Amino acid sequence: xxxxxxxxxxxxxxxxxxxxxxxxxxxxxxxxxxxxxxxxxxxxxxxxxxxxxxxxxxxxxxxxxxxxxxxxxxxxxxxxxxxxxxxxxxxxxxxxxxxxxxxxxxxxxxxxxxxxxxxxxxxxxxxxxxxxxxxxxxxxxxxxxxxxxxxxxxxxxxxxxxxxxxxxxxxxxxxxxxxxxxxxxxxxxxxxxxxxxxxxxxxxxxxxxxxxxxxxxxxxxxxxxxxxxxxxxxxxxxxxxxxxxxxxxxxxxxxxxxxxxxxxxxxxxxxxxxxxxxxxxxxxxxxxxxxxxxxxxxxxxxxxxxxxxxxxxxxxxxxxxxxxxxxxxxxxxxxxxxxxxxxxxxxxxxxxxxxxxxxxxxxxxxxxxxxxxxxxxxxxxxxxxxxxxxxxxxxxxxxxxxxxxxxxxxxxxxxxxxxxxxxxxxxxxxx
Amino acid sequence: xxxxxxxxxxxxxxxxxxxxxxxxxxxxxxxxxxxxxxxxxxxxxxxxxxxxxxxxxxxxxxxxxxxxxxxxxxxxxxxxxxxxxxxxxxxxxxxxxxxxxxxxxxxxxxxxxxxxxxxxxxxxxxxxxxxxxxxxxxxxxxxxxxxxxxxxxxxxxxxxxxxxxxxxxxxxxxxxxxxxxxxxxxxxxxxxxxxxxxxxxxxxxxxxxxxxxxxxxxxxxxxxxxxxxxxxxxxxxxxxxxxxxxxxxxxxxxxxxxxxxxxxxxxxxxxxxxxxxxxxxxxxxxxxxxxxxxxxxxxxxxxxxxxxxxx
Numbered sequence: 001x002x003x004x005x006x007x008x009x010x011x012x013x014x015x016x017x018x019x020x021x022x023x024x025x026x027x028x029x030x031x032x033x034x035x036x037x038x039x040x041x042x043x044x045x046x047x048x049x050x051x052x053x054x055x056x057x058x059x060x061x062x063x064x065x066x067x068x069x070x071x072x073x074x075x076x077x078x079x080x081x082x083x084x085x086x087x088x089x090x091x092x093x094x095x096x097x098x099x100x101x102x103x104x105x106x107x108x109x110x111x112x113x114x115x116x117x118x119x120x121x122x123x124x125x126x127x128x129x130x131x132x133x134x135x136x137x138x139x140x141x142x143x144x145x146x147x148x149x150x151x152x153x154x155x156x157x158x159x160x161x162x163x164x165x166x167x168x169x170x171x172x173x174x175x176x177x178x179x180x181x182x183x184x185x186x187x188x189x190x191x192x193x194x195x196x197x198x199x200x201x202x203x204x205x206x207x208x209x210x211x212x213x214x215x216x217x218x219x220x221x222x223x224x225x226x227x228x229x230x231x232x233x234x235x236x237x238x239x240x241x242x243x244x245x246x247x248x249x250x251x252x253x254x255x256x257x258x259x260x261x262x263x264x265x266x267x268x269x270x271x272x273x274x275x276x277x278x279x280x281x282x283x284x285x286x287x288x289x290x291x292x293x294x295x296x297x298x299x300x301x302x303x304x305x306x307x308x309x310x311x312x313x314x315x316x317x318x319x320x321x322x323x324x325x326x327x328x329x330x331x332x333x334x335x336x337x338x339x340x341x342x343x344x345x346x347x348x349x350x351x352x353x354x355x356x357x358x359x360x361x362x363x364x365x366x367x368x369x370x371x372x373x374x375x376x377x378x379x380x381x382x383x384x385x386x387x388x389x390x391x392x393x394x395x396x397x398x399x400x401x402x403x404x405x406x407x408x409x410x411x412x413x414x415x416x417x418x419x420x421x422x423x424x425x426x427x428x429x430x431x
Numbered sequence: 432x433x434x435x436x437x438x439x440x441x442x443x444x445x446x447x448x449x450x451x452x453x454x455x456x457x458x459x460x461x462x463x464x465x466x467x468x469x470x471x472x473x474x475x476x477x478x479x480x481x482x483x484x485x486x487x488x489x490x491x492x493x494x495x496x497x498x499x500x501x502x503x504x505x506x507x508x509x510x511x512x513x514x515x516x517x518x519x520x521x522x523x524x525x526x527x528x529x530x531x532x533x534x535x536x537x538x539x540x541x542x543x544x545x546x547x548x549x550x551x552x553x554x555x556x557x558x559x560x561x562x563x564x565x566x567x568x569x570x571x572x573x574x575x576x577x578x579x580x581x582x583x584x585x586x587x588x589x590x591x592x593x594x595x596x597x598x599x600x601x602x603x604x605x606x607x608x609x610x611x612x613x614x615x616x617x618x619x620x621x622x623x624x625x626x627x628x629x630x631x632x633x634x635x636x637x638x639x640x641x642x643x644x645x646x647x648x649x650x651x652x653x654x655x656x657x658x659x660x661x662x663x664x665x666x667x668x669x670x671x672x673x674x675x676x677x678x679x680x681x682x683x684x685x686x687x688x689x690x691x692x693x694x695x696x697x698x699x700x701x702x703x704x705x706x707x708x709x710x711x712x713x714x715x716x717x718x719x720x721x722x723x724x725x726x727x728x729x730x731x732x733x734x735x736x737x738x739x740x741x742x
Contacts, residue, residue: 199625202540202562202597272541316519318539320560 004028005422006038007415009048010382015353016054017371025052027378030420034374047382050414053352054370055087055118055379056333057359059148060232060256060304062325063089063120065111066104067096072309072398074111074120077329080307080397082117082423084329085381085413088360088368089118092152093125100125100136102144109145117423117431119379121363123148126165126177132157135164142172147364150178152232155214159221166227174364176254178230179218181239182280186210191320193235193266193281201272203319206281208236215239219246222253230362231255233306235280237290244299254301254362257291259335260326260403262303264288268403272319275403278306279324295354296345302359305332309399326403331391333383335404337411341385348385356381382415396429432729435554437543438563439604447609451573454718454725460497461720470728471500477530478504479521479546480557481512481537486692486716487557487567491534494723500731503530518542522549531731535559553730561595567691568601570722572609574715575646578687583610588640590616590672591650591699592661594623598691599650603629616640617650617672620661637672641681648689649674652699665698674700679707687711 005027012023024035026042063077074091081089091108093099099108105122112120124141128134130151138149149165156162156179169175187210192198194205215231219242222229234240234255246253260278265285268276276282294300308325315322328335336355340346346354352370360369367377389412391404416424423430432449433441442450460468476495480488488504495502505525512521518537525533532553535543540560547554558564576582587606593599593615600623606613613631615622626633634640641647652672654665662668669675674688679701682688688700688710696702704710 196625196628199623202560202600204561272544313517316517318518318537318545319541320539 003420004039004042005417005420006035006042006044007047007052007382008044009046010050010052012372013051013053013348013352014370014372015349015357016369017373019372020349025372025380027380027417027420030378032372032374032376032378045415050382050384051348052380052382054356054372055368055381055416055418056085056355057363057365057368058086058089058305058307058329058332059302059359059363060152061089061091061307061329062094062309063091063108064309065095066107070398071311074108075115075117076396076398077307077309078112078115078117078120079429080327080329080395082416082418083396083413083429084331085333085383085416086329087118087379087381087416087418088121088363088365089329090121090123090148090363092123092150094130094153098125098129099123100128100130102137102140105141105144105146118418119365119368121365122146123150123152123178125149126151126156127161130154133161135161135168138165138169139171142175147174148176148178148230148362150180150232152178152180154184155180155182159217162218162221163225166221166225166229170227176228176230176362178232179214180232181211181214181218183210183213186213190281192269192277193283195266195284197266197269201269208238208283208287211236211280212238212242215242219243219251219253222246222251223249226252228252233258233261233280233304234291234300235261235283235287237287240290240294240299244294247299255299256302256304257295257300258304258306259328259332261288261291262295263335263339264403274315274317274319274322275326275401275405277319277322277324278308278326278403292340292345295340301354302362303332303336303354304359305329307397309397310401311399315401325401327395327397327399327401329397330395331402331404331409333413334389334409334411337385338409342410378417378420380417381413383411383413385411387412434730435543435547436565436726436730437547437554437556439565439568439601439608441565444608447569447572447605450569450722450725450729451576453729454573454721457724457728458718458721460724461717467497467499469499471495471498471731474500474531474731475529476500476502476532476534476727477525478502479525479533479535480504480506481535481542482558484536484558486719487536490716490719491557491723493720495727497720498724498727500727518546519549522546526550532727555726555730558597560597562597563601564597565601566719566723566726567598568605569726570715570719571602571648571689571691572605573718573722574689574711575687577718578711579645582606585611585645586643587611587646587648588614588616588644589648589650590637590674592621592652592656593617593626593650594621595656596650602648603631607631614640618662618668621656638678638681641678642683644682644686646687646689647674647682649699651691651693651695654698669698673698674704676701676703679704689715691715
């Protein structure tokens with residue numbers, strides 16, 4: 001038991017193992033071991049006052065590689081992930097070239113393995129070149145390890161394409177189709193949520209209905225196919241209500257919310273600040289509160305960051321010329337702790353469930369999300385739930401387009417253990 | 432007054448009266464043989480036009496020159512912008528050259544506000560996207576007050592593509608601020624969904640509105656809106672909402688017809704109607720120079736005694 005690491009005195013929060021108690025956790029040889037087996041020479045880290053949980057899992061990341069390495073690479077994105085407490089991330093396929101074939105998937109997997117900072121579970125495109133029409137070779141990508149497919153950035157063109165995709169993947173075990181719900185004809189040219197603020201700012205709007213129409217369409221197709229459907233970054237009260245009903249009807253539908261949709265509203269855009277330009281757009285306080293309620297009652301299953309790095313010069317422009325997106329890996333945990341756990345909307349246990357346990361299940365990351373038990377791979381996060389910090393550069397991400405920039409968060413990652421290795425110690429990346 | 436003029440929301444009713452009154456004294460300058468006062472001598476005004484505009488750019492240029500300011504016209508074709516320079520870098524360049532005021536026209540809503548982050552001088556919005564065009568609204572108010580003697584209680588219809596019109600927005604906000612009675616008229620597809628919150632009335636029937644007006648303000652309707660299916664054809668638009676020869680007789684005696692230009696004769700307004708004596712488009716242009724002189728003068732803090740002094 002060389003390399004033994006004993007994390008002592010932390011509050012262990014492990015929804016998968018049904019635990020919430022102060023305990024010591026021993027890590028050795030990449031695995032969790034019984035604490036009582038700790039050798040006398042083990043490296044001991046005092047974690048009293050801190051929370052120890054299964055490493056976070058981001059089911060929705062943009063790592064930009066291959067193609068836009070100026071914004072992010074797999075390595076810089078994985079470092080940002082580790083600093084944010086993530087031990088697994090799922091990069092979306094809208095790279096250049098698109099991850100619509102096994103070769104690109106293998107490339108991303110290799111880059112992730114080389115970085116060695118967290119596990120990378122690439123999402124494959126549903127359609128070739130994300131054209132929304134012609135199905136990509138899903139089987140070959142499943143063989144390469146893909147468990148989730150999505151054309152994230154846009155919805156598939158027609159219900160027929162979705163029907164075929166949901167039906168075709170039944171040939172494989174536990175494969176999920178994830179949809180970005182947006183109707184182009186209603187959302188066309190839209191820069192933000194359509195409402196009071198878009199009217200006042202003179203910006204073209206995206207009405208709630210541009211999302212809800214596709215959510216309703218996709219749920220209908222899930223009903224038709226009895227397929228396994230996941231809905232990405234829901235932004236409207238109507239959308240979560242549709243999902244709530246679909247779940248009550250017993251459909252195999254899950255849904256995601258992002259930290260920024262859980263925190264901000266369209267009122268934050270009144271100075272044309274492009275940091276808040278995201279897609280789907282930030283909507284009203286009523287919508288945000290409905291998404292929060294859906295996270296509380298289980299209608300929303302997972303939190304995904306939709307970490308979307310963009311170069312400074314791309315964001316520091318006229319509002320309608322800026323690309324949508326905010327980075328999120330380094331702020332997700334702090335945002336959820338500050339805005340949902342601290343006000344008492346959810347428990348720390350529920351926070352870990354939506355940030356780790358449930359997304360691990362969603363993307364098929366069986367070595368993540370807990371339980372924290374002897375013999376399991378040691379993918380862990382240790383965080384200080386009370387530490388106050390101001391979000392500001394430098395970030396580990398290559399980009400700094402954060403909607404949380406300048407805000408104060410309470411709760412920050414102290415250590416991240418990935419496959420038994422301390423990749424983040426005392427809030428600093430170890431490599 | 433605020434340092435910048437980005438929106439009609441930046442000025443109070445009292446500010447508006449002051450702007451119009453100051454313009455009144457500047458209009459006289461335009462009638463002199465030597466149309467120049469030294470109020471802004473040694474100051475630099477930059478016209479930064481990202482969108483084509485002949486009348487607004489020339490109007491601002493003349494206004495600044497009549498105040499003896501140094502004027503730089505920065506249009507986007509054939510410049511660093513055409514070579515891909517960003518708004519930020521252009522702004523920093525202008526800042527480094529010591530611009531006291533930047534007049535910006537841009538197709539992106541909010542660009543004038545964004546510009547204030549990078550320049551220290553005053554920023555004047557000369558039209559941004561579908562957001563606002565405050566100097567146009569102020570010159571229109573000036574023209575109405577000049578002709579009709581008041582703004583309060585004035586009955587004004589703004590007719591046409593209100594949805595995409597920065598002029599209609601600024602003008603509505605300004606008129607409501609001054610106590611006028613505003614009705615927006617157009618096909619429902621071209622009326623903003625939030626119009627009721629502006630404090631204005633909405634009508635889809637121009638014939639019902641015309642007999643009750645002091646001012647009929649026509650907006651330019653782009654043919655492109657037909658392609659986007661906001662209305663079925665230009666022919667039908669003109670028939671239902673155009674100020675036609677047959678319809679103009681519904682306007683009460685003494686009422687005015689206005690248009691911000693450029694006009695689409697035969698679409699929103701018949702050619703003969705545009706040439707009637709009650710159509711005051713040329714006065715709007717003349718008054719535009721005086722209003723812009725007034726704004727540059729007030730925003731740049733010129734001194735009152737310089738107004739009367741001959742150059």
